[in-house]
Amino acid sequence: MSRSEVLVDAEWVEAHTGDPGVVLVEVDEDTSAYDKGHIPNAIRIDWKQDLQDPVRRDFVDRVGFEKLLSERGISNDDTVVLYGGNNNWFAAYAYWYFKLYGHHDVKLLDGGRKKWELESRALTKDVPNRPATSYKASEQDATLRAKRDEVLEAIGKRNLVDVRSPDEFTGRLLAPAHLPQEQAQRGGHIPTARNVPWSKAANEDGTFRSDDELRGIYGDEAGLDFSKDTIAYCRIGERSAHTWFVLHELLGQPNVKNYDGSWTEYGSLVGVPIELGEAR
Amino acid sequence: MSNLNQAAGDGCGAPAGGVSASAATNAGSQAVVEGRVVRGSDPVSTGYARLLGTGGEFVAEVPLGDDGGFRFFAAPGTWTLRVLAPGGARADRSVSAEYGKVTQVEVTV
Numbered sequence: 073m074s075r076s077e078v079l080v081d082a083e084w085v086e087a088h089t090g091d092p093g094v095v096l097v098e099v100d101e102d103t104s105a106y107d108k109g110h111i112p113n114a115i116r117i118d119w120k121q122d123l124q125d126p127v128r129r130d131f132v133d134r135v136g137f138e139k140l141l142s143e144r145g146i147s148n149d150d151t152v153v154l155y156g157g158n159n160n161w162f163a164a165y166a167y168w169y170f171k172l173y174g175h176h177d178v179k180l181l182d183g184g185r186k187k188w189e190l191e192s193r194a195l196t197k198d199v200p201n202r203p204a205t206s207y208k209a210s211e212q213d214a215t216l217r218a219k220r221d222e223v224l225e226a227i228g229k230r231n232l233v234d235v236r237s238p239d240e241f242t243g244r245l246l247a248p249a250h251l252p253q254e255q256a257q258r259g260g261h262i263p264t265a266r267n268v269p270w271s272k273a274a275n276e277d278g279t280f281r282s283d284d285e286l287r288g289i290y291g292d293e294a295g296l297d298f299s300k301d302t303i304a305y306c307r308i309g310e311r312s313a314h315t316w317f318v319l320h321e322l323l324g325q326p327n328v329k330n331y332d333g334s335w336t337e338y339g340s341l342v343g344v345p346i347e348l349g350e351a352r
Numbered sequence: 353m354s355n356l357n358q359a360a361g362d363g364c365g366a367p368a369g370g371v372s373a374s375a376a377t378n379a380g381s382q383a384v385v386e387g388r389v390v391r392g393s394d395p396v397s398t399g400y401a402r403l404l405g406t407g408g409e410f411v412a413e414v415p416l417g418d419d420g421g422f423r424f425f426a427a428p429g430t431w432t433l434r435v436l437a438p439g440g441a442r443a444d445r446s447v448s449a450e451y452g453k454v455t456q457v458e459v460t461v
Binding site for chain 1: 409437
């Protein structure tokens, strides 16, 4: 993948948002943001209600994904352009999700909602009406998703990238204080993980740093061995989807997986090794 | 970097829809930094407040509320508050946070 295949800028969106075959999708942590104004012609996907199984802790299954995209009027051949707030965290999460279920042409709007707003570009409250489709998803691509046993097996062997803040990494913080329901039982990080907070990959306006800068951050600075396979994780898997996007889609690293169970799962497992403090 | 319980939603990021600066905050045991952003006497409702550590490293970011409000639950210490608003407007303020205290900041851009 190259940057031009997976990222578009605001000018591109303004020129193509009404094109047949192009679907603009807002995915926000704050799902009410869309109601206050969104990019013209954008539809909404709710990362939690639409993409998570309502009972088990897991994604909606393939059939559920097909139903969702069919209802939203997305076709298999459409170019899906995702954007959102929070420096595109949840848009990147949805991007990973689309790839997981085999959608071919997905892109992120570089800078997401923040850059668009800061440039005072047009927002609307009009909700587009897209006729339903018959979307067909593939089975989940297991090469993109890491599960807990694989993570344990990877300790000391593969690159483990913890993209949380340094205080979550060292174990001083478990989670934001108002979210006790998503808090792990223990703080710390997976042994041998390197801490590269997601924010290092983003400029102030939410755009991704240049490929050279990114290689420097993950390679020279963090010491990742690019010849090894990599697993990224955070707390619930959305910040690490941002880093997965950087490593896999922008830098073209093969064998990069996102561990969506992340610290809320790992930090609650019985008997697994945990490291506290700075990376060793 | 110091520790921080940032104002956050599910993903440790922005609270839903920004915050209201007019709602009274009870600091409890938290070290709260809150305030609002104005242009002249008008609130700036489109924009972002960022909290940066002493080395300028990113700690947290929230969108401004309808009344220009923002709120962070920080750890004690000194932080840089940076505001970004449309038209290339930006402003930095040095702010201190203490447990049990709400530090109020009004920022003009």
